[in-house]
Amino acid sequence: xxxxxxxxxxxxxxxxxxxxxxxxxxxxxxxxxxxxxxxxxxxxxxxxxxxxxxxxxxxxxxxxxxxxxxxxxxxxxxxxxxxxxxxxxxxxxxxxxxxxxxxxxxxxxxxxxxxxxxxxxxxxxxxxxxxxxxxxxxxxxxxxxxxxxxxxxxxxxxxxxxxxxxxxxxxxxxxxxxxxxxxxxxxxxxxxxxxxxxxxxxxxxxxxxxxxxxxxxxxxxxxxxxxxxxxxxxxxxxxxxxxxxxxxxxxxxxxxxxxxxxxxxxxxxxxxxxxxxxxxxxxxxxxxxxxxxxxxxx
Amino acid sequence: xxxxxxxxxxxxxxxxxxxxxxxxxxxxxxxxxxxxxxxxxxxxxxxxxxxxxxxxxxxxxxxxxxxxxxxxxxxxxxxxxxxxxxxxxxxxxxxxxxxxxxxxxxxxxxxxxxxxxxxxxxxxxxxxxxxxxxxxxxxxxxxxxxxxxxxxxxxxxxxxxxxxxxxxxxxxxxxxxxxxxxxxxxxxxxxxxxxxxxxxxxxxxxxxxxxxxxxxxxxxxxxxxxxxxxxxxxxxxxxxxxxxxxxxxxxxxxxxxxxxxxxxxxxxxxxxxxxxxxxxxxxxxxxxxxxxxxxxxxxxxxxxxx
Numbered sequence: 140x141x142x143x144x145x146x147x148x149x150x151x152x153x154x155x156x157x158x159x160x161x162x163x164x165x166x167x168x169x170x171x172x173x174x175x176x177x178x179x180x181x182x183x184x185x186x187x188x189x190x191x192x193x194x195x196x197x198x199x200x201x202x203x204x205x206x207x208x209x210x211x212x213x214x215x216x217x218x219x220x221x222x223x224x225x226x227x228x229x230x231x232x233x234x235x236x237x238x239x240x241x242x243x244x245x246x247x248x249x250x251x252x253x254x255x256x257x258x259x260x261x262x263x264x265x266x267x268x269x270x271x272x273x274x275x276x277x278x279x280x281x282x283x284x285x286x287x288x289x290x291x292x293x294x295x296x297x298x299x300x301x302x303x304x305x306x307x308x309x310x311x312x313x314x315x316x317x318x319x320x321x322x323x324x325x326x327x328x329x330x331x332x333x334x335x336x337x338x339x340x341x342x343x344x345x346x347x348x349x350x351x352x353x354x355x356x357x358x359x360x361x362x363x364x365x366x367x368x369x370x371x372x373x374x375x376x377x378x379x380x381x382x383x384x385x386x387x388x389x390x391x392x393x394x395x396x397x398x399x400x401x402x403x404x405x406x407x408x409x410x411x412x413x414x415x416x417x418x419x420x421x422x423x424x425x426x427x428x429x430x431x432x433x434x435x436x437x
Numbered sequence: 438x439x440x441x442x443x444x445x446x447x448x449x450x451x452x453x454x455x456x457x458x459x460x461x462x463x464x465x466x467x468x469x470x471x472x473x474x475x476x477x478x479x480x481x482x483x484x485x486x487x488x489x490x491x492x493x494x495x496x497x498x499x500x501x502x503x504x505x506x507x508x509x510x511x512x513x514x515x516x517x518x519x520x521x522x523x524x525x526x527x528x529x530x531x532x533x534x535x536x537x538x539x540x541x542x543x544x545x546x547x548x549x550x551x552x553x554x555x556x557x558x559x560x561x562x563x564x565x566x567x568x569x570x571x572x573x574x575x576x577x578x579x580x581x582x583x584x585x586x587x588x589x590x591x592x593x594x595x596x597x598x599x600x601x602x603x604x605x606x607x608x609x610x611x612x613x614x615x616x617x618x619x620x621x622x623x624x625x626x627x628x629x630x631x632x633x634x635x636x637x638x639x640x641x642x643x644x645x646x647x648x649x650x651x652x653x654x655x656x657x658x659x660x661x662x663x664x665x666x667x668x669x670x671x672x673x674x675x676x677x678x679x680x681x682x683x684x685x686x687x688x689x690x691x692x693x694x695x696x697x698x699x700x701x702x703x704x705x706x707x708x709x710x711x712x713x714x715x716x717x718x719x720x721x722x723x724x725x726x727x728x729x730x731x732x733x734x735x736x737x738x739x740x741x742x743x
Contacts, residue, residue: 145451147464159493161451186521190451190462218520219489224645326648328632339526339632339652346645 503730
């Protein structure tokens with residue numbers, strides 16, 4: 140008998156960044172059953188972490204009730220990473236790689252990566268670049284087709300201060316001579332970034348370097364629509380039917396790109412009565428996931 | 438891979454303590470050390486994080502396992518001031534008091550009789566404020582001690598001195614003038630607030646690690662000249678339970694004499710059990726984690742060992 144588990148783990152990424160993670164697993168008759176059952180590796184959203192409200196907080200317990208284990212990581216994009224310079228989008232796949240390696244070493248054979256919001260874009264970038272054979276599928280929740288375009292649209296919609304184009308101009312100067320190697324960086328605030336006021340709840344905070352690689356016009360790896368054709372894994376998109384942050388057309392266009400590139404195992408499910416966080420409708424979300432995950436059971 | 442879940446000295450559990458419509462997250466380290474009569478120590482330490490901190494980092498992370506080996510359980514918590522509470526306007530020091538009340542109640546429900554509050558840096562302002570407000574032993578009988586790690590004598594004074602010496606941009610006085618407009622009487626809860634950056638607040642460059650972020654409101658109640666709640670020396674004079682103050686001799690954020698001065702205020706106010714220690718370390722006690730833990734365990738043993 141394998142007991143129910145809630146294990147806090149720490150392990151380094153390739154570059155030494157320390158990842159904290161939480162393993163949530165139910166009871167299994169045999170160790171073999173635990174490792175043969177799909178495990179969902181969950182990657183959080185913007186400013187998120189493994190206890191953040193919504194999907195990270197709610198989904199693992201719901202999956203456990205259905206016999207599915209979860210592994211939630213705090214990547215370098217978690218907490219205040221994007222505000223103090225550590226959260227470089229391109230480097231975040233090292234955190235996913237390290238988490239996959241941990242699971243593989245533990246013995247898990249069927250790893251499904253679930254990325255929520257920003258985590259979905261990270262997961263795609265990982266899957267395009269370096270997918271371990273034990274990674275069997277992707278679940279992309281609230282996935283934007285392009286983080287830079289999404290940011291530009293939003294800042295223009297609310298008439299942000301500074302504007303997207305102005306940020307880009309400043310970033311080019313601050314990050315001289317080369318954003319990849321520069322030692323220069325600064326924190327900055329975007330007022331009216333997520334709403335019409337100057338109040339704290341409507342601001343976004345980045346450093347120029349974290350913005351450059353996640354939101355800037357040259358953040359190529361965050362332009363998911365330009366790289367997702369390289370994903371050959373079975374993929375499930377779940378999307379809140381009432382999501383006003385990422386529109387329906389974004390996952391629809393991503394599905395089309397993947398199918399046109401020859402991936403026939405792509406599914407899109409809209410979750411009714413849910414916005415950007417599908418777990419606003421836990422029953423529909425969990426039913427959809429469990430149904431899809433049943434494809435990976437022996 | 439390091440499994441932080443358990444050692445031979447402890448079991449670890451993530452807890453979410455119901456608090457109104459929300460929850461207080463914490464990491465509970467249950468020491469499995471028992472005495473010769475197989476009795477478990479009924480003393481527990483609550484650890485409160487520092488600036489932008491949470492229960493996964495710093496002393497909140499490295500101390501509990503050391504204390505567990507000494508027979509003491511711990512609960513490291515995230516308050517409203519954890520992570521980015523200061524950036525988005527809800528990280529107000531006094532609002533953490535009901536949260537700690539709830540955590541104390543939770544630990545009492547688990548059977549603990551001696552509850553020790555330990556804070557690190559900003560967290561010392563929280564625990565000193567809490568202990569001062571809950572000094573009535575009749576109503577709060579289980580609060581038995583306070584530990585401060587790298588405590589500023591006065592958070593507002595400490596921040597003003599640091600910003601002035603580094604030439605922060607904007608200056609302390611410039612932030613104060615703006616904040617006065619935001620905090621005007623009658624504006625409470627009206628949404629008048631802004632997020633602000635202070636460059637060169639923690640070092641002499643514009644780099645992110647030398648930058649601080651607040652809203653005017655969170656700054657006012659933590660760093661403003663009228664932020665009495667964050668003035669450790671005013672709070673510590675009210676506290677009569679045993680106190681242990683520890684600081685790094687080479688602390689660049691809080692001056693070493695601040696711990697000395699705080700201890701003196703506590704003694705002058707009539708607290709007969711005040712101890713102060715310095716370790717050969719900086720603000721984060723790096724590379725002196727075991728030594729720090731040993732000092733705390735010895736201090737606890739003299740007062741709370743079964």
